[in-house]
Amino acid sequence: MAMTELSTPKTTSPFLHSSSRLSLSSKLHLSNQFRHLLLPPLHTTSNSKISCSVSQNNQAPVAVQDNGSVKTKKECYGVFCLTYDLKAEEETKSWKKMINIAVSGAAGMISNHLLFKLASGSVFGPDQPIALKLLGSERSIQALEGVAMELEDSLFPLLREVDIGTDPYEVFQDVEWALLIGAKPRGPGMERAALLDINGQIFAEQGKALNAVASPNVKVLVVGNPCNTNALICLKNAPNIPAKNFHALTRLDENRAKCQLALKAGVFYDKVSNMTIWGNHSTTQRGGLLIQKWGRSSAASTAVSIVDAIKSLVTPTPEGDWFSTGVYTNGNPYGIAEDLVFSMPCRSTGDGDYELVKDVEFDDYLRNRISKSEAELLAEKKCVAHLTGDGIAFCDLGPVDTMLPGEV
Numbered sequence: 001m002a003m004t005e006l007s008t009p010k011t012t013s014p015f016l017h018s019s020s021r022l023s024l025s026s027k028l029h030l031s032n033q034f035r036h037l038l039l040p041p042l043h044t045t046s047n048s049k050i051s052c053s054v055s056q057n058n059q060a061p062v063a064v065q066d067n068g069s070v071k072t073k074k075e076c077y078g079v080f081c082l083t084y085d086l087k088a089e090e091e092t093k094s095w096k097k098m099i100n101i102a103v104s105g106a107a108g109m110i111s112n113h114l115l116f117k118l119a120s121g122s123v124f125g126p127d128q129p130i131a132l133k134l135l136g137s138e139r140s141i142q143a144l145e146g147v148a149m150e151l152e153d154s155l156f157p158l159l160r161e162v163d164i165g166t167d168p169y170e171v172f173q174d175v176e177w178a179l180l181i182g183a184k185p186r187g188p189g190m191e192r193a194a195l196l197d198i199n200g201q202i203f204a205e206q207g208k209a210l211n212a213v214a215s216p217n218v219k220v221l222v223v224g225n226p227c228n229t230n231a232l233i234c235l236k237n238a239p240n241i242p243a244k245n246f247h248a249l250t251r252l253d254e255n256r257a258k259c260q261l262a263l264k265a266g267v268f269y270d271k272v273s274n275m276t277i278w279g280n281h282s283t284t285q286r287g288g289l290l291i292q293k294w295g296r297s298s299a300a301s302t303a304v305s306i307v308d309a310i311k312s313l314v315t316p317t318p319e320g321d322w323f324s325t326g327v328y329t330n331g332n333p334y335g336i337a338e339d340l341v342f343s344m345p346c347r348s349t350g351d352g353d354y355e356l357v358k359d360v361e362f363d364d365y366l367r368n369r370i371s372k373s374e375a376e377l378l379a380e381k382k383c384v385a386h387l388t389g390d391g392i393a394f395c396d397l398g399p400v401d402t403m404l405p406g407e408v
């Protein structure tokens with residue numbers, strides 16, 4: 001194998017703007033028969049050395065163009081600074097058109113697991129190139145750069161672009177998926193509803209930004225807690241986007257419930273189907289206990305459940321089964337109060353959209369539990385009336401009796 005040694009220059013932080021475009025382009029093949037190419041700046045120490053050879057095929061690296069002007073390297077990072085003519089690459093001819101995916105809270109715990117699954121192709125498929133638009137808070141911008149560096153070092157062929165920024169009006173431009181994770185998590189002894197005040201503002205602002213700049217058919221998955229009411233705030237601030245496109249993540253509850261039922265029934269969890277989570281991302285499940293054990297809220301299993309939730313929308317639902325997702329109640333067949341985001345059983349043909357499953361039967365016990373969840377969400381809705389355009393907020397969340405044994 002032909003080898004060469006390249007000394008790599010030390011580079012300073014390239015992310016100098018609120019939204020930096022990192023255009024990750026085609027693969028650099030590491031093989032023996034091609035001429036050596038000077039690599040873009042690497043984030044390594046000044047004395048590090050690399051032995052490699054780089055095939056260039058017919059691709060001429062060019063500077064990234066933005067609004068007609070050639071960008072300077074300080075706006076991007078390493079390999080993201082170059083873009084390549086992909087027409088020469090046989091593999092990419094079978095690929096779908098690239099999609100733009102926004103992830104907020106991209107420097108947080110959940111995103112740290114999720115982003116690498118998205119970039120690997122295991123969520124949207126092995127023929128679906130993606131651009132990641134990463135939104136962080138001002139305080140997390142350095143960490144966001146670190147995330148971009150790790151994505152760069154992972155050499156994902158399907159990851160074509162990475163943007164980072166703190167302004168949702170820039171980061172959400174033309175996005176087809178928005179995964180809204182960025183928000184404060186609760187700590188030990190807190191209820192999710194206590195986050196209403198802190199997190200509600202974030203989702204009002206991000207709803208407005210999506211409304212203004214995202215793709216008109218963007219699919220929005222709200223993860224930040226309390227996710228049902230945050231999703232309601234978000235959709236109310238985005239009147240140009242179909243309300244049906246907004247989801248609150250209740251898939252973690254579904255996965256937890258499947259696990260618990262399997263345990264009880266003495267079967268492996270793949271034997272459990274047709275699980276419905278009704279209502280809100282539940283405070284009656286294991287989130288609090290996990291916070292007590294971990295000292296922080298669930299992250300890896302949440303990322304997995306986000307993957308499951310997206311896959312349920314982009315692949316056909318297996319015959320006879322359904323999945324749960326928090327959706328806008330608008331003419332629902334179960335008599336649940338309208339104008340809420342409420343988790344219900346759904347099916348999808350795999351086109352990103354869904355239909356409600358309309359014939360699930362309730363017994364009195366279930367009806368009673370659903371009513372309780374409905375009452376909780378109606379109370380939360382009153383608390384955020386100032387953020388949904390419904391007048392003056394009135395907050396009376398009542399006594400909380402949902403802590404699990406062992407919670408403090």
Ligand SMILES: NC(=O)c1ccc[n+]([C@@H]2O[C@H](COP(=O)([O-])OP(=O)(O)OC[C@H]3O[C@@H](n4cnc5c(N)ncnc54)[C@H](O)[C@@H]3O)[C@@H](O)[C@H]2O)c1
Nearest residue numbers: 105107108109110136137140182183184185224225252302
């Ligand atoms: N629905 C669910 O099933 C579920 C499960 C677990 C956690 N959660 C919720 O998800 C949220 C995130 O959890 P985490 O563990 O990743 O938290 P984290 O604290 O690790 O990360 C949150 C990140 O969001 C950033 N952020 C804060 N405000 C922002 C804003 N306005 N715009 C963009 N980014 C912003 C923070 O800087 C931080 O980097 C929490 O609200 C948590 O309660 C929901």
Ligand SMILES: O=C(O)C[C@H](O)C(=O)O
Nearest residue numbers: 186192225287288297298
């Ligand atoms: O419980 C929490 O606050 C975190 C998350 O929503 C969870 O269910 O694990």
